Amino acid sequence: MAFEGLTERLQKAMEKLRRKPKVTEADLRETMREIRLALLEADVNFSVVKDFVKKVREKATGAEVLKGLNPAQQIVKIVNDELTALMGSEAVALNKAPHIPxxxxxxxxxxxxxxxxxxxxxxxxxxxxxxxxxxxxxxxxxxxxxxxxxxxxxxxxxxxxxxxxxxxxxxxxxxxxxxxxxxxxxxxxxxxxxxxxxxxxxxxxxxxxxxxxxxxxxxxxxxxxxxxxxxxxxxxxxxxxxxxxxxxxxxxxxxxxxxxxxxxxxxxxxxxxxxxxxxxxxxxxxxxxxxxxxxLGMGDMMTLIEKAQKNFDEEQAQETMEKMRANEFDYNDFLAQLDQISNMGPLENILKMMPGMANNPALKNLNIDPKQFAHIKAIIQSMTPAERTNPDLMNPSRRRRLAAGSGRPIVEVNRMIKQFGQMRKMMKQVTNGNFSGMQNMMGGQMPGGKMGQMAMNRMARKMKKDKLKRMKKLRKLRKK
Known part of the structure; x- marks a missing residue:
């Protein structure tokens, strides 16, 4: 994936800056040196690097930044703004003729x-x-x-x-x-x-x-x-x-x-x-x-959302959300989700669009073979209709039958069923606006540190707001 080395170097430089209780001129010089080396190693044009570092240093130097509230975050914002400006500030549409073609x-x-x-x-x-x-x-x-x-x-x-x-x-x-x-x-x-x-x-x-x-x-x-x-x-x-x-x-x-x-x-x-x-x-x-x-390792949630909107049916997504919330998400739903996720592109690329996940150690060498999805589908498709709609039926004899029917090892069947159970539990917590369970699963760390936590909190507030709206609407319908 492009930019991995650059992202890792820049993230380390920014994280080192964030850990400082106060940022001095010397700290800023050291950070700018690391940014400069990171850009040069990424094969960015020398004159471009020189100009970029000069602009960031000029904007970051001074009492209003170094002595202001949370100077490290302000410097990260300056770097982000200058990177955006360097690459053109905004998307540019295709030129079109006033008449066809x-x-x-x-x-x-x-x-x-x-x-x-x-x-x-x-x-x-x-x-x-x-x-x-x-x-x-x-x-x-x-x-x-x-x-x-x-x-x-x-x-x-x-x-x-x-x-x-x-x-x-x-x-x-x-x-x-x-x-x-x-x-x-x-x-x-x-x-x-x-x-x-x-x-x-x-x-x-x-x-x-x-x-x-x-x-x-x-x-x-x-x-x-x-x-x-x-x-x-x-x-x-x-x-x-x-x-x-x-x-x-x-x-x-x-x-x-x-x-x-x-x-x-x-x-x-x-x-x-x-x-x-x-x-x-x-x-x-x-x-x-x-x-x-x-x-900068802050993810790309907008592109992720756009990809999801292209590949997911809105009505089906709403129905799935309700099932997750009620803990009724079953293997039929999971199978449908696998097909839609496959259409979005390689899973490791999708995960890296989430804040803080670009250089997450868990994803560092992640390379998900498309065949793994095919193996999971084979296991699910070997289930009876009752087993697909009721995941709790999976006893040892049923698992052995699934392994034989799908041609996959029993260990793989057990792992898939265990992971599905964990995912189902986490989905219920997330869709109800409770991120504590998700945080515990990640060892107390949310993706993207403070920025990731803020993003998750915003998501939680939105989910709670949507839930209240739905409840209000339901009450009105019941009154009628």
Whole structure:
């Protein structure tokens, strides 16, 4: 996962600061030194680091911060604000044409994930805007490039305009745009050629396509794993094409995150999307404030909520909540939840969006094999209808039958049943606004320390408020 090393270093620096009863100038200097080293190790551009540290030091120095109430928290806030500003302050939407089609030109080096990203973008536009996108296959050089685009397009049911590899790419784009207008497509996504490195021939071709297509958006696709090379690539493409936005791919890979933090500052061009994962739905809008929170280990609850809203049925979620509250959550509900969670992406990534969990020791080397979900499903699906609806029926003979029916060891069956019981108990406490049981399970520590405790307290207050509203509504209905 991107930023893990940086997050760990920054969290340690901030935690050391928080433990100080009072913060001195020397403490601030030491913290700034650790921040500087952490950013440089994350492969952030040197001049960007220098400017960032200078801004934080200027805002953090002075009596109003160092002698004020809770100076450590104020300094953390300053670092968070500056990180957000460094990456662009706010999310930037796609540029759209006043009339259809909106033309999006995808550019980037070979291997950056341009074609896959084009597919993810088309999938997003189809599902979120109910749009009718079309691809133009303008990469006539890379072996199997058109075939790859066709495969991606088929998987999401989007048409492709192609003329093979013996036609000039500019002519392909010209004819493709004519067809898109005739078919009333909302978006045209041009998949252009890439190279292993920037060269004059590639740039001339891209410039000619730009002149003809007059794209509303030129998205540069950059592999986040290439570090500082990604920044150099962005500069090269921007000089020739004046790109309008950047898409960072492979942000879930073994990357130090320096590209994400340097590109905006060096080029001035916004990062519009980030890709994390191979599935077509794994393309997210880039929110600088949320990314800053993730880097500082404060979680990303907004993205987590948005993912949940996309994958969870609201009515079913409310019904499940009521069952949790009444301690009636059963294996049928659990099975439905597993399917919905699987659609949100890797579980370890979801957990790391919770405040304080990014570098939690329990999650440090957590790598949940998708097969584990399949094994749990196999165990549940081996249960009788009565066993699924009444978890308390699980005696030793039933467990042995489940092990034989699911092909899983009895130890695994016992572990799953025990964990389900613990989860059920915790769910009841949480949904009733009681976090003491959850806190005890974590050894007295809430995720994210004080910030995590505050977040949990806010959640508890909201749950109690919602509960009172429901009770009030129920009383009114009974009176009627």
């Amino acid at each position: 909106t033309v999006i030109m995808m550019v980037g080096l070979q291997g950056a994930g341009k074609t896959t990203t084009a597919g993810k973008l088309a999938y997003r536009l189809k599902n979120e805007e109910n749009a009718r996108p079309m691809f133009i296959a303008a990469d006539v050089y890379r072996p199997a490039a058109i075939t790859q685009l066709q495969q991606v397009a088929d998987s999401i049911d989007v048409p492709v305009f192609k003329k093979g590899t013996d036609v000039d790419p500019v002519e392909i784009v010209r004819e493709g745009l004519t067809q898109a207008k005739e078919n009333h497509n909302d978006y045209v996504i041009i998949d252009t050629a890439g190279r292993l490195q920037i060269d004059e021939q590639l740039m001339d071709e891209l410039v000619n396509i730009k002149k003809l297509a007059e794209p509303n958006e030129i998205l540069l696709v950059v592999d986040a794993m290439t570090g500082q090379n990604a920044v150099a690539t962005a500069q090269g493409f921007d000089e020739k094409l004046d790109v309008t936005g950047v898409v960072l791919t492979k942000l879930d890979g073994d990357t130090r995150g320096g590209a994400a933090m340097s590109i905006r500052a060096v080029t001035g061009k916004p990062i519009k999307f980030v890709g994390e994962g191979e599935k077509m739905e794994n393309l997210d809008v880039f929110h600088p404030d949320r990314m800053a929170s993730r880097i």
